Amino acid sequence: EFLPSFLPRSRNNLEEIDDICRNVIRDMNLWGVCVVNNFLGTEKGLAVLDEVLSIHSAGLFRDGQLVSNKAGASDLKTIRGDQITWLDGKEKNCQNIGMLISKVDAIIMRANKMHNNGKLGDYTINGRTKAMVACYPGYGSHYVKHVDNPNRDGRCITAIYYLNRDWDITQNGGLLRIFPEGWQDQVANIEPLFDRILFFWSDRRNPHEVQPAYKTRYAITLWYFDAEERNEACRRYQRDKEINSKPGNS
Numbered sequence: 001e002f003l004p005s006f007l008p009r010s011r012n013n014l015e016e017i018d019d020i021c022r023n024v025i026r027d028m029n030l031w032g033v034c035v036v037n038n039f040l041g042t043e044k045g046l047a048v049l050d051e052v053l054s055i056h057s058a059g060l061f062r063d064g065q066l067v068s069n070k071a072g073a074s075d076l077k078t079i080r081g082d083q084i085t086w087l088d089g090k091e092k093n094c095q096n097i098g099m100l101i102s103k104v105d106a107i108i109m110r111a112n113k114m115h116n117n118g119k120l121g122d123y124t125i126n127g128r129t130k131a132m133v134a135c136y137p138g139y140g141s142h143y144v145k146h147v148d149n150p151n152r153d154g155r156c157i158t159a160i161y162y163l164n165r166d167w168d169i170t171q172n173g174g175l176l177r178i179f180p181e182g183w184q185d186q187v188a189n190i191e192p193l194f195d196r197i198l199f200f201w202s203d204r205r206n207p208h209e210v211q212p213a214y215k216t217r218y219a220i221t222l223w224y225f226d227a228e229e230r231n232e233a234c235r236r237y238q239r240d241k242e243i244n245s246k247p248g249n250s
């Protein structure tokens with residue numbers, strides 16, 4: 001369920017939300033990508049980072065996927081890639097992560113309402129995934145070029161909040177490179193900087209990769225659902241399950 005826990009916001013917060021919304025709507029409809037810096041402000045950003053660090057030191061991250069390193073088949077040494085854990089933000093010692101999630105919800109819901117009678121990019125957003133907290137250990141772990149939602153699973157917007165202080169892309173790597181469809185051979189290079197949030201369409205319009213990171217790299221990702229596409233995906237999933245469960249359809 002998607003419960004934007006709207007708290008009565010002081011005046012300036014609402015103005016700020018409105019201002020960010022206008023940026024998100026304009027950039028998403030123009031480029032399909034939007035970057036907002038200083039999203040929470042340093043103090044709140046650090047509070048979120050502290051919670052992520054304590055989750056990491058509590059060993060709650062599942063071991064990352066095994067990826068063979070670029071050296072090729074010869075040495076079978078594999079390196080651990082990204083480590084992830086899923087949160088809904090209501091867990092104990094996660095209230096700042098919860099506050100981050102509520103703020104992103106508020107922006108997406110408001111942008112959804114604000115733009116041509118409640119549609120952002122022709123989507124009707126009515127839900128989202130839990131938050132995926134990701135950690136790239138800094139031994140060259142990377143993420144191969146991919147599309148988040150290549151086959152209409154319902155996810156329409158990807159939102160990634162970065163937590164990496166004093167990040168030097170030349171030393172630390174970890175660049176997110178997006179290859180937006182229709183930009184010809186132009187690419188979007190996004191540095192995973194502290195208190196930066198990034199929005200982009202989750203479908204085939206935005207193939208992207210995470211380049212090898214040489215310092216621990218943290219990010220929190222939310223994926224927002226388009227009501228219609230999600231319902232259709234769930235119906236398809238249900239039908240496939242029934243077909244596959246019938247005897248003889250092993």
Ligand SMILES: Cn1c(O)c(C(=O)NCC(=O)O)c(=O)c2ccccc21
Nearest residue numbers: 082084134143148160176208210219
């Ligand atoms: C760890 N991690 C990811 O980092 C990205 C991704 O695209 N990240 C972009 C970024 O961190 O800038 C993903 O898309 C992803 C998808 C499924 C599981 C894990 C995943």
Ligand SMILES: [Mn+2]
Nearest residue numbers: 146147148208
């Ligand atoms: Mn991705």
